[in-house]
Amino acid sequence: MKTxxxxxxxxxxxxxxxxxxxxxxxxxxYDQLHAMFTFADLRLFLVFVGALGLTAVGLRFVARVPxxxxxxxxPRAIHPGTVAGGVVFGLGWALSGACPGVLFAQVGEGRxxxxxxxxxxxxxxxxxxxxxxxxxxxxRHQC
Amino acid sequence: xxxxxxxxxxAFALATVAVLHPLLTGRLFGVSGLFSRxxxxxxxxxxxxxxxxxxxxxxxxxxxxxxxxxAAMTVAAxxxxxxxxxxxxxxxxxxxxASWLFIVAIAAGGALSAVISSRFGTTEMGNVHRALFGDGxxxxxxxxxxxxxxxFGTQMTGGCTSGHxxxxxxxxxxxxxxxxxxxxxxxxxVSLVLASVLL
Numbered sequence: 001m002k003t004x005x006x007x008x009x010x011x012x013x014x015x016x017x018x019x020x021x022x023x024x025x026x027x028x029x030y031d032q033l034h035a036m037f038t039f040a041d042l043r044l045f046l047v048f049v050g051a052l053g054l055t056a057v058g059l060r061f062v063a064r065v066p067x068x069x070x071x072x073x074x075p076r077a078i079h080p081g082t083v084a085g086g087v088v089f090g091l092g093w094a095l096s097g098a099c100p101g102v103l104f105a106q107v108g109e110g111r112x113x114x115x116x117x118x119x120x121x122x123x124x125x126x127x128x129x130x131x132x133x134x135x136x137x138x139x140r141h142q143c
Numbered sequence: 144x145x146x147x148x149x150x151x152x153x154a155f156a157l158a159t160v161a162v163l164h165p166l167l168t169g170r171l172f173g174v175s176g177l178f179s180r181x182x183x184x185x186x187x188x189x190x191x192x193x194x195x196x197x198x199x200x201x202x203x204x205x206x207x208x209x210x211x212x213x214a215a216m217t218v219a220a221x222x223x224x225x226x227x228x229x230x231x232x233x234x235x236x237x238x239x240x241a242s243w244l245f246i247v248a249i250a251a252g253g254a255l256s257a258v259i260s261s262r263f264g265t266t267e268m269g270n271v272h273r274a275l276f277g278d279g280x281x282x283x284x285x286x287x288x289x290x291x292x293x294x295f296g297t298q299m300t301g302g303c304t305s306g307h308x309x310x311x312x313x314x315x316x317x318x319x320x321x322x323x324x325x326x327x328x329x330x331x332x333v334s335l336v337l338a339s340v341l342l
Contacts, residue, residue, distance in 0.1 A: 008244060010167035011237075015245040018160045019252025024260070025153035028253065031269035032147065037334030043150045048308065050154025051161065055313035058162030068165040076301070076311055076318035085299025086307075086325025092292025093326065094333035095285045097272065099304045100174040100297060103290070104246050108253025110264035116283050117290035124294025125175075126182050131295075140301060 019105040028106045030097035037094060077141035096120070146260070161309045169235050173306025174249075175297035181242040190239045275341050300325070 025047055026032040035041035063072040093099050096117045098106060103121055106114035132140075148156075164172035180186045207215055237245070257263035267273075268282070276282040297303045300322045302311060307326075311319020 007168060008241065010163075011241055011245050012248045014160050014164055014167065014172075015248025016252040016255070017156065019249035019254075020256045021148075021153065021156035021160070021252070022249075023253045023256035024148050025156070026147035027153075029147070029269060030272040034269075034271045034334055034338070037331050038338050039331075043147075044153075046150035047153035047157065048304070050151060051157035052309055052312055054154060054158030055161040055309045056315070058158060059165070059310075059313050062162060062165050065166060067169055071165045071169060071171045072314060074171070076307075076316040078318040078321060079301075081299040081301065082318050082322050083300075083325045085296045085301070086322040087296070087329045088292050089296030089300060089303065090326035090329025091333055092289045092294075092296055094289070094330045094337065096289025096293060097268065098286075098290060098293060100178050100293065101249060101303070101305055103293070104174075104249040105253035105256075108250030109257035109262070110254065111268070112264075112266050113268050113282070113286055116286040117293075120287040120290025120292075121178070121294035122182060124291035124296075125179055125298055126294075127291075128295050128298035132299075136299075 018101055019108055022102055022105040023109055027102050028097075028109060028111070033093075033097050077139075079140055080138045081136065081140065092124075157309065161305065161313065165310075168237075168241075170237060171306070171310040173302055173310055174245075175303040175306055177237055177242040177245055178294070179298060180237055180239060181246055183239070186236075186239040186242070193238075275337055296326070 022028055025044070027044060027047075032041070032044060036044035059072055062068045089099075096103075098114065098117045098121070100121065103114065103117055107118055161172045164170065204216075254263065268286070272282065272285070276285045293303075297306075300307065302308075302319065302322060304323075304326075307319040307322040312323055
């Protein structure tokens with residue numbers, strides 16, 4: 001499936017499912033996220049670990065499907081930003097409660113304050129390009 | 144409890160997205176990459192260029208029809224069929240429009256959830272966030288600044304909880320295990336420090 005209405009319908013359906021689920025499971029709730037990070041409540045940790053396990057199994061099957069195999073087999077390179085960027089992201093996540101998917105779900109939930117997080121995330125995303133080109137310059141292994 | 148889903152239902156839902164995404168779109172599930180595409184002027188230019196090529200093809204076909212008549216349009220039908228394109232070795236990226244479609248759909252899903260749970264529209268970020276950062280400028284700074292770090296950091300590491308956490312770790316990629324350990328570990332440490340210092 002390349003481009004076309006059926007692919008767009010799939011994209012829309014997947015996005016709807018993601019936003020709905022993240023909200024219903026409480027990933028969009030800062031209190032819940034904080035409880036996860038401080039080990040006060042393991043529920044969201046189990047969500048992540050469980051999702052990871054199921055995804056690992058599912059992707060093994062997807063690896064054999066033409067059209068999807070290329071994506072599944074693409075290797076991820078380790079580069080200087082891999083760990084450092086993770087630390088920066090983790091700090092931001094603990095402060096704002098919003099990883100990217102959660103952020104859009106929060107905006108959809110009508111959380112007015114999430115618009116500040118959205119504005120910051122947009123600026124951060126765009127700023128990275130300049131900083132990387134000017135200062136970092138390592139190979140990110142992206143075509 | 145607050146009425147949120149049990150862990151196994153959340154896990155199943157996220158895994159469903161992560162597995163169906165490459166099957167239905169040809170691209171691995173990863174949100175930060177899409178956000179970058181959605182904010183990329185070159186992605187927009189790329190999309191406009193492709194649309195212009197499509198227009199040009201249409202114009203050329205019409206000019207052919209006008210010049211040589213309907214009979215000329217069937218000549219191509221007698222040519223040997225073009226060879227089937229081989230399997231791509233690189234996954235296709237989302238277009239500018241597809242990226243926004245996904246993002247808006249996520250928001251719509253959040254809206255639907257909030258409406259059926261009767262909590263649509265709030266100026267709250269929760270009791271813990273208020274206890275940590277208050278109601279005023281510091282709270283807004285934590286959100287804007289935290290958001291900035293999320294946007295910057297996900298670009299720097301090349302993924303987020305979906306791209307690295309699920310799609311990357313799910314494929315046993317070392318880079319993703321490193322990145323996921325880094326962002327989860329940092330989230331834990333920072334939250335514990337915040338809780339002990341400010342709560």
